[in-house]
Amino acid sequence: MSSILLKQTTLNGAKADLLIEGNRIARIAPDLGERVGADREIDGRHYTVVPGFVNMHTHAAMTLTRGVRKDTTLQKWLDNIWQIEKNLDEEAVYWGSKLAILEMLKTGTTAFLDMYWFPKAVARAAEEMGIRGVITYVFLDNFDKNKAAAQRRECLEIFSASREWSDRVRFGVSIHADYTTSEETMAWAGKFAQENDLLLNLHLSETELETRKDVEKLGLTPTQHFDKFGLLGPRTVAAHCIWLNDEDIEILGSRHVNVAHNINSNLLLSSGYKFKFNELEDAGCNVCIGTDGAGSSDNLDIRESLKTVAMVQKAWRKEPKSLPFSTLMEASSLRGARALGFDAGRIEEGALADLLLVNTHCEAFTPNYDFTSNFILSANSSCIDTVIVDGRILMEKRKVAGEDEILDRADALAWKIMRR
Amino acid sequence: MSSILLKQTTLNGAKADLLIEGNRIARIAPDLGERVGADREIDGRHYTVVPGFVNMHTHAAMTLTRGVRKDTTLQKWLDNIWQIEKNLDEEAVYWGSKLAILEMLKTGTTAFLDMYWFPKAVARAAEEMGIRGVITYVFLDNFDKNKAAAQRRECLEIFSASREWSDRVRFGVSIHADYTTSEETMAWAGKFAQENDLLLNLHLSETELETRKDVEKLGLTPTQHFDKFGLLGPRTVAAHCIWLNDEDIEILGSRHVNVAHNINSNLLLSSGYKFKFNELEDAGCNVCIGTDGAGSSDNLDIRESLKTVAMVQKAWRKEPKSLPFSTLMEASSLRGARALGFDAGRIEEGALADLLLVNTHCEAFTPNYDFTSNFILSANSSCIDTVIVDGRILMEKRKVAGEDEILDRADALAWKIMRR
Numbered sequence: 001m002s003s004i005l006l007k008q009t010t011l012n013g014a015k016a017d018l019l020i021e022g023n024r025i026a027r028i029a030p031d032l033g034e035r036v037g038a039d040r041e042i043d044g045r046h047y048t049v050v051p052g053f054v055n056m057h058t059h060a061a062m063t064l065t066r067g068v069r070k071d072t073t074l075q076k077w078l079d080n081i082w083q084i085e086k087n088l089d090e091e092a093v094y095w096g097s098k099l100a101i102l103e104m105l106k107t108g109t110t111a112f113l114d115m116y117w118f119p120k121a122v123a124r125a126a127e128e129m130g131i132r133g134v135i136t137y138v139f140l141d142n143f144d145k146n147k148a149a150a151q152r153r154e155c156l157e158i159f160s161a162s163r164e165w166s167d168r169v170r171f172g173v174s175i176h177a178d179y180t181t182s183e184e185t186m187a188w189a190g191k192f193a194q195e196n197d198l199l200l201n202l203h204l205s206e207t208e209l210e211t212r213k214d215v216e217k218l219g220l221t222p223t224q225h226f227d228k229f230g231l232l233g234p235r236t237v238a239a240h241c242i243w244l245n246d247e248d249i250e251i252l253g254s255r256h257v258n259v260a261h262n263i264n265s266n267l268l269l270s271s272g273y274k275f276k277f278n279e280l281e282d283a284g285c286n287v288c289i290g291t292d293g294a295g296s297s298d299n300l301d302i303r304e305s306l307k308t309v310a311m312v313q314k315a316w317r318k319e320p321k322s323l324p325f326s327t328l329m330e331a332s333s334l335r336g337a338r339a340l341g342f343d344a345g346r347i348e349e350g351a352l353a354d355l356l357l358v359n360t361h362c363e364a365f366t367p368n369y370d371f372t373s374n375f376i377l378s379a380n381s382s383c384i385d386t387v388i389v390d391g392r393i394l395m396e397k398r399k400v401a402g403e404d405e406i407l408d409r410a411d412a413l414a415w416k417i418m419r420r
Numbered sequence: 421m422s423s424i425l426l427k428q429t430t431l432n433g434a435k436a437d438l439l440i441e442g443n444r445i446a447r448i449a450p451d452l453g454e455r456v457g458a459d460r461e462i463d464g465r466h467y468t469v470v471p472g473f474v475n476m477h478t479h480a481a482m483t484l485t486r487g488v489r490k491d492t493t494l495q496k497w498l499d500n501i502w503q504i505e506k507n508l509d510e511e512a513v514y515w516g517s518k519l520a521i522l523e524m525l526k527t528g529t530t531a532f533l534d535m536y537w538f539p540k541a542v543a544r545a546a547e548e549m550g551i552r553g554v555i556t557y558v559f560l561d562n563f564d565k566n567k568a569a570a571q572r573r574e575c576l577e578i579f580s581a582s583r584e585w586s587d588r589v590r591f592g593v594s595i596h597a598d599y600t601t602s603e604e605t606m607a608w609a610g611k612f613a614q615e616n617d618l619l620l621n622l623h624l625s626e627t628e629l630e631t632r633k634d635v636e637k638l639g640l641t642p643t644q645h646f647d648k649f650g651l652l653g654p655r656t657v658a659a660h661c662i663w664l665n666d667e668d669i670e671i672l673g674s675r676h677v678n679v680a681h682n683i684n685s686n687l688l689l690s691s692g693y694k695f696k697f698n699e700l701e702d703a704g705c706n707v708c709i710g711t712d713g714a715g716s717s718d719n720l721d722i723r724e725s726l727k728t729v730a731m732v733q734k735a736w737r738k739e740p741k742s743l744p745f746s747t748l749m750e751a752s753s754l755r756g757a758r759a760l761g762f763d764a765g766r767i768e769e770g771a772l773a774d775l776l777l778v779n780t781h782c783e784a785f786t787p788n789y790d791f792t793s794n795f796i797l798s799a800n801s802s803c804i805d806t807v808i809v810d811g812r813i814l815m816e817k818r819k820v821a822g823e824d825e826i827l828d829r830a831d832a833l834a835w836k837i838m839r840r
Contacts, residue, residue: 063783063786064787066786066789066794066798067787067797067798068789069790099783099786102783103784106783267731267732267734268730268734268797269734269740270740273735273736294798297797298793298794299784299797299798299799301800304800308731311684311687311728312687312735315686315687315690315692315693315732316693317690319690320497320690361827362827363483363519363523363526363826363827366483366519366827366830366831367486367487367830367834367835367838368831369486369487369488369834373487373489374486374487374718377487378714378718380721380724380800380801382802407782407783407786410787411786411787411788418789
């Protein structure tokens with residue numbers, strides 16, 4: 001069993017040594033280094049250790065559509081993107097996912113929940129690069145019965161193949177949205193997820209328009225619509241949730257739904273910004289942080305998103321005390337890990353070793369009265385020097401293995417799918 | 421005269437070579453490198469050249485108060501800060517300004533407008549580190565006649581000393597705000613600035629409260645109040661301008677006032693976010709970008725601010741087409757340089773050589789359909805590899821001369837002023 005010893009590092013507000021054995025944090029104590037050895041020792045004096053981020057909503061391979069003009073509404077932008085996505089194949093998604101994982105590692109994300117096409121290619125990229133994740137099969141049948149049947153078959157085939165995946169990379173199910181997916185498919189996918197104890201991922205009330213249309217057409221809000229099919233529960237991750245009424249919040253809370261807030265995407269697409277963070281928490285939801293895909297966000301940088309969440313909550317509520325930094329840190333790590341079913345997101349003995357070494361010897365942390373404030377508000381993500389996932393060093397001194405090949409291959413494929 | 425040749429770089433959307441001679445851009449042409457030599461040649465193939473940022477509102481040495489808890493209103497936060505600032509001296513401001521300039525260079529700012537105490541110390545830091553700036557003497561008399569007289573004497577003394585400053589570092593005048601400064605001082609400072617053709621810097625309508633109080637007490641908005649004393653014109657830079665009515669916008673526009681928008685500070689202090697960017701432009705203002713001090717923002721990262729401006733304008737206007745990226749780039753460079761009276765902010769022959777080499781060989785620019793979109797929305801500021809000011813390389817491969825000493829000295833002084 002391999003081991004890593006971090007010496008004289010800062011964690012949970014004090015100086016200590018930290019020993020990783022295998023894929024878990026084995027010991028935390030002062031002066032541990034004088035008593036134990038390890039395969040690998042790291043001088044931790046300039047570092048503060050924090051849990052790795054968990055990106056609770058993304059479409060990883062959409063990095064390939066980064067920078068496609070989005071000065072348009074969600075619906076028009078989706079139309080553009082869907083046109084481009086027709087040209088996707090396994091190879092493009094594989095390299096697009098690797099590009100996304102490279103970016104996630106560079107910005108401190110150690111686990112992600114993915115909703116995208118060709119999930120086997122996404123899983124292969126995650127397995128090879130060492131990141132943790134739940135990779136979902138996406139149901140989006142456009143109310144077409146033949147497509148729905150084909151999707152069910154494909155989902156079963158990939159679920160079966162996923163038995164070969166490592167414990168680090170797990171399978172889940174997504175329903176794209178209730179305005180793109182038939183009720184038959186929604187019901188089938190929900191039952192399938194429940195019977196197999198799979199995570200269920202949804203887009204929910206992202207825009208005012210989709211929400212209003214549901215009410216007009218069905219007499220139900222999107223929340224009520226999903227709830228009618230029993231799709232809301234503690235194994236559900238609902239992304240966005242911008243346009244909720246009080247009753248929706250009560251439903252989501254009483255079902256203990258995990259909610260992924262994706263502020264940068266919501267702002268850039270003008271979807272809305274008055275996200276009810278506290279109200280959802282108070283109602284019983286597990287509020288987490290996501291980036292959405294790089295097509296709309298325009299990156300996968302959770303730390304940057306935390307600054308935006310802090311700023312926007314303080315601004316629209318006219319309440320500068322909104323959202324303590326400790327809540328934001330927990331929402332972006334421990335809560336996400338719990339929702340995905342991984343024992344990570346905390347720097348404690350016994351937990352999975354998914355952690356970041358943050359270099360505080362730089363201007364952003366000078367002075368360093370308050371590490372968390374500086375980490376969220378003052379730094380950019382290049383302060384994250386080293387990333388460890390499952391006890392393995394995946395980034396060190398900001399270098400990830402195979403970077404150049406990923407940039408070259410993903411770039412070539414991105415231009416190819418745009419030009420087809 | 422020293423010279424630098426950038427070979428095969430990307431600028432203004434095409435590949436070219438760029439020759440700097442002395443402190444100006446001398447030539448831009450393809451294959452220039454085959455015909456001319458230079459003291460220093462840089463391989464520009466992975467770089468895109470953009471104008472350096474101009475930070476149009478900051479209090480540089482407030483880096484020393486970075487991370488002091490600000491989950492409070494502007495007024496309560498100011499009370500805290502003013503308590504700490506009583507412990508400032510020349511030495512603290514000198515090292516605090518060096519820390520700020522280090523951070524500005526690391527994030528691509530090549531010129532700044534400063535409003536802070538001990539301006540001679542700020543100017544000395546700027547002179548030594550090579551950045552460009554306008555350093556102002558700040559009038560804030562708290563309606564105390566003795567203090568006002570002392571400030572006038574001190575201002576004259578520093579103005580006189582500023583004749584020894586280089587052409588890169590210029591003197592200006594600030595009036596802190598109309599709610600902290602007597603009308604006598606406002607009038608004197610305005611006349612002094614005008615007679616000596618100095619830049620005049622103001623805080624204007626940052627909060628709803630200060631704006632409402634003026635109206636109740638004086639029957640004038642802050643804009644009308646400043647205008648009554650002839651303080652608004654093309655040599656005035658008004659910071660914030662969040663709480664303006666239509667008439668205020670008309671006044672500011674007709675006087676061609678430069679307006680510095682400081683979105684991160686406005687959000688974090690819950691001051692307000694519905695900044696009238698387009699309306700102020702349309703009325704005739706020169707709308708620029710600032711960060712405010714690191715005490716409230718919490719950094720001096722103009723590129724980060726551009727993303728926030730883009731996101732927030734798109735969100736509150738519910739109009740994803742708001743503010744093209746080209747406007748944001750101009751607002752953060754050319755417009756600021758013009759307002760400060762420097763012939764910089766553009767990559768053209770004859771302009772001052774204040775420019776950034778952005779490394780696009782990284783995940784944030786993969787793919788690179790749209791450089792400006794990626795630079796503002798996808799990257800963080802660590803993509804800025806090299807910073808040139810006045811024809812001199814001040815940062816190269818992200819290293820600035822003397823970094824470690826600045827971090828150490830500023831850190832020690834920050835803790836000292838906090839604990840006194």
